[in-house]
Amino acid sequence: MASKAVDLRSDTVTKPSEAMRAAMAAADVDDDVVGVDPTAHRFQSEMAALMGKEVALFVPSGTMGNLISVLVHCDVRGSEAILGDNSHIHVYENGGISTIGGVHPKTVPNNPDGTMDVDRIVAAIRHPDLHYPTTRLICLENTHGNCGGKCLSVEYIDKVGEIAKAHGLKLHIDGARIFNASVALGVPVDRLVKAADSVSVCLSKGLGAPVGSVIVGSKDFIDKARILRKTLGGGMRQVGVLCAAAHVAVRDTLGKLADDHRKAKALAEGLKKIKHITVDPASVETNMVFFDIIDPRISPDNLCQVLEQHNVLAMPASSTSIRFVIHYQISDSDVQYALTCVEKAFEELLKGGINLDQMTNGATKSSYGH
Ligand SMILES: Cc1ncc(COP(=O)(O)O)c(C=O)c1O
């Protein structure tokens, strides 16, 4: 059994490295609400340059980064945002753009590759009419978390950007894993997001920072975002402690993302050899692997429970599938250990070693999915 848990639940589970902890302890800080925390200032400047945007703003979470971005773009009552029906903003952020911002969501079906058909985006744009909300924003997600961690191409993003500009709309990218997309596509991140008016970038996912995201955009956008961050309670005092860790994360972990993708591909190839599973290794583009359980008697929750007994942590993604997410604290031997445990778990479940009746009734209990 692995001494420590092999945690494949998400790339949000990493623990700060010793270098991050040292940087946090040594950070030069000040009150970032009263003035500007020097470490936050340096880090925000670094991120704006990296992303090719005028200004960056550190925020406590990706959810707040998306919320602030949507609310800045949709600052007039009756605004509507076009977004994917399977997008994180629409599915996993408590409907915040509506409940807090009064923004009306106009969903367009996400394709399996994370895109929305451009003709359906255009069709979703409202023409002026007394009855209709007013379209002000288009939101994309890259990589797409619910679509297997798929990458949106720079050509697609540029095309959607042209549509937004032609219709007087803004374009926001939920770039929680934009660096995974940049690395997988071989496109510099500033080029990948060039067409976007704003991007929310998670530092606390594959990059491994303990906390936080940054939003990037024009100075005017970030000036408004800074006010909204305060309104939402996101104004932080000596935030340089967190920015110091995030700086180390960008410095030390960005270069490891390609290895995460390699391990994810290896994991998928290994899962394909297990007869109780269907998985398509060719569909793995970044750090996520989704696989389906063939035997209807075994729910994803059943399997996750038995895997946990072997110290492998995972989350159901639907009533039939499980998601494994690779991050830089998962080693090649952890991948092999997880594969061994998946095989053992099926053996135990199918030999009746684990009475299915004693477990959940097969309902997916811990799925983060829908
Ligand atoms: C695609 C995507 N966007 C946004 C978020 C929100 O980030 P946070 O968990 O920091 O709020 C997540 C995950 O958490 C995500 O997977």
Ligand SMILES: C[C@@H](O)[C@H](N)C(=O)O
């Ligand atoms: C579930 C979602 O909020 C989280 N970002 C994850 O992918 O694990």
